[in-house]
Amino acid sequence: MSTTRPSPDRDARRPEEPAPRGRGPGRWKVALVTLAVAALLGAAVWVVLGSKLLVVRSVEVTGTSLAPRDRVVAAAGIRLGLPMARLDTGEVRDRVARLREVESVRVKRRWPATVRIAVRERVPVAVVARSGRYHQFDRHGVAVADSAARPPRLPALVVAAPGPSDRVTLAALGVLHGLPDRLKRQVAEVTADSPATVTLRLAGGPTVVWGGADRTEEKVRLLDGLRRTPAGRTARTIDVSSPEVVTTQ
Template sequence: MRLRHPRRASDRATNGDTDRATDGGTLSEAESDRSAEESLLDFPEPAAVTGRRRRRRRILTALIALAVLLGVVATLYFSPLLVVRAIALQDNDLLTDQRAQELLAPLHGTPLAQISQRDVEGLLEEERAVDEVIVAARLPEGLDILVIEHPPVAEVHVEEEILFYSQEGELIRTFDEDQREDAQGYATPVISAEAALENESVFKTIVSVLGQLPEGARESLDSATAESRDSVQLELQDGRTVVWGNDERGDEKAAVLEAILGSPAEEFDGVEVLDISTPSAPVTR
């Protein structure tokens, strides 16, 4: 026969606490998780770590954008769908369309993105009438070229040809016998072949003087000549002679000539010579 020993109150209290702890085990784990989360919130990551993460994100974003950009550029640069199939020219006068298309033929079939201003200038450089060009792509397959030409200021007749010269004295266009009609309509006074071919410095002085004139005044001229660099004379279409002198003070002389040609004053009618070699004191006779 076994004797039962009654449990002490302290033992019952201890066992009760143990049982309650066992029964509430799940609640204690949840509380532990919350405590862990609260600990994380209580201790945020250092600013240096956050900064590095942001920098990595920015770098990654930039790399992705660069890759997309390079893909677009590569598509435009090499795509056979965006090649030159038509070239349109604007403001070309001395340079004919036919001649321009012949010179620019190598551009056909070239991707638009590969064509630069310098490429077009190189193909047209032998045409002295061309001063500069402005090039623009016209998607998907066109090229627009604005041509800025040297304006002709004088013409020289040599046998059956008409030679056009710029203000710098450069030959910019030759019209043969079959093209004489095409040479009409320009404000280009005639310089004798002797004056043009015998003395280069005198000839350049003449064309320099003509280049200083507004186009409206140049249209009133018939011819120009000179025996020396200081004796340029202009022949008006009405038969009057303008003594110009040298090519100095050209702007002043041009203004005086324009004023005389546009003046209704009788003192300029019936005279044979208008001497404006000293523009501040013009003389008529």
């Protein structure tokens, strides 16, 4: 009876059984790092949105002269103590822009605790006397201020229904806005019955029938040239409404 022994080569080729896989330290490290990151993110969100570390503590206002600072701050409606990140700068901008003195406004956060409101005010260019008061209008026909005394250096605006939606008002103010500064400073009064019948009364000088707001440069050049002539220096009225035919009286 013979006995068969296993071949050494066959045993060598037999694959080893895999060792049981245990929970190594790598998994614990990943879990700890994940928890730490989550905690940091949560703390950051709390600091920005929920804590009292980054809240509105002051409001800065720049660019105002017609509108008092207190009115701008009241219109902005910013609650002190509000988390900076929760401030809606667009809503603040829209509220401040409703003030009649304001033409445009920018609102910015200045971390950690300040809100800055930069105002660009409307510029009065003419004054309307009405009901015993003087109302100052900007070039868009918006009444930006009023007073009991007439403001100096502003020409009078004489139209039937002054306002930002009135075509006659906009035409008269458009003519005034288009004049060079040296001529604009001489205007004492601007009147109009229609957009095409604007008339300028110059202080210490003639009345100028201007017409519409078109061909401004050409009309200015003709007016300057005519005022240097003997006829222009003595004229009470100069009509440049039709540049092809300039007349004097």
